[in-house]
Amino acid sequence: KNEVEQSPQNLTAQEGEFITINCSYSVGISALHWLQQHPGGGIVSLFMLSSGKKKHGRLIATINIQEKHSSLHITASHPRDSAVYICAVSNSNSGYALNFGKGTSLLVTP
Amino acid sequence: AAGVIQSPRHLIKEKRETATLKCYPIPRHDTVYWYQQGPGQDPQFLISFYEKMQSDKGSIPDRFSAQQFSDYHSELNMSSLELGDSALYFCASSPGLNTGELFFGEGSRLTVL
Numbered sequence: 001k002n003e004v005e006q007s008p009q010n011l012t013a014q015e016g017e018f019i020t021i022n023c024s025y026s027v028g029i030s031a032l033h034w035l036q037q038h039p040g041g042g043i044v045s046l047f048m049l050s051s052g053k054k055k056h057g058r059l060i061a062t063i064n065i066q067e068k069h070s071s072l073h074i075t076a077s078h079p080r081d082s083a084v085y086i087c088a089v090s091n092s093n094s095g096y097a098l099n100f101g102k103g104t105s106l107l108v109t110p
Numbered sequence: 111a112a113g114v115i116q117s118p119r120h121l122i123k124e125k126r127e128t129a130t131l132k133c134y135p136i137p138r139h140d141t142v143y144w145y146q147q148g149p150g151q152d153p154q155f156l157i158s159f160y161e162k163m164q165s166d167k168g169s170i171p172d173r174f175s176a177q178q179f180s181d182y183h184s185e186l187n188m189s190s191l192e193l194g195d196s197a198l199y200f201c202a203s204s205p206g207l208n209t210g211e212l213f214f215g216e217g218s219r220l221t222v223l
Contacts, residue, residue, distance in 0.1 A: 033212060041198050043153075043214040086152070095166025096207045097143055097155040 003027075004101035006087050012107045019074040021104045023087030026068065030096060034061050034072045035086040037103070043086075046072070077108045112136055114203050116215035123191050124223050131186040131218045135203030141165070142184040143212070144176060145200040153200060159184055160207050191222045 003026040013019050023032070034046040047054050047061040049070065054061050058077075063070040074081055084105050088098040115134040123129050135142050141160045145153040146169075155168035159178035170176070173191075178184045188195060198217045 035214075041217045041219070043200060043202075043217075045212050045214065048211045094155075094168075095158055095160075096141075097158050097166050097168060098145070098153070098202075098212070099155070100152040102152050 004087055004089055004099055006085075006101040006104050008104060009102065010105045010107075012109065013077050015078055015108055015110050017077050017108075019077050019081075019106065019108075021072045021085050021087075021106070023070045023072070023101055024068055025087075025089050027091065028065075028068075029089040029091050031090050032063055032070050033088045033090070033098060034070070035088060037084045037086060039083075046085075074106075079108045079110055082107050114201055114213050114215035116199075116201050116218050118218060119216065120219050120221075122221045122223065125191055125193065127191050127222075128187070128189045129191060129220060130188070131199050131201075131220070133184045133186070133201030133203075133215060135182050135184070135201075136205075136213055139203035139205050139213070140182055141204045141207055142178055142182070143202045143204075144170075144184070144186050145202070147198045147200065147217075148194075149197070151197075156186070156199075165207065188220075191220075193222050196220055196222045 036044045049063040058075045060073040084103040086103045087101040090096045143158040144156040147153040156170040158165040162178045176186045201215045202212045
């Protein structure tokens, strides 16, 4: 099983701050996903990465395949960004099913 | 745009009863994944389907079964329910294995009393 480690586990930031969440994994992957989960359940896919960098609005995700590491950055954070951010990886050996990290709980205060 | 639809959203059952959860993927998505997320836990993969065939199997109990139908919707059948089955069950769909982003349903919350 691919071990997926996220850091930090919990993060509190003030509105406007730049936020970084890190993810490392132990085995080669087909793709890495960054997901957002709000209290009450629903999961939203933010990014799917297999190399390089992607940007969507204030969110940026990068991945370094050689180092088995990915980062999710949030610029100009806002209280509505408060959620759990989950890193998950997929691999052809497991039929591309996701193996999830424990998540990073982010609270952005006004 | 159409999203992944799960039903029911909430379900309360008693021990030893059965439950069926349904997942309707995004149109033209042929791949469905089921995940179980217990209280305070990270999601665990249960089972997946690609083109109406089982693609992979995770930590799905023998009491559970699932299938994907000709219209690509999927059903997760759970029998002899136990208290530990109380969880949020997510379905996700994608346009093929590892060919695109995953889209998640809102989840079905099962409570077993």
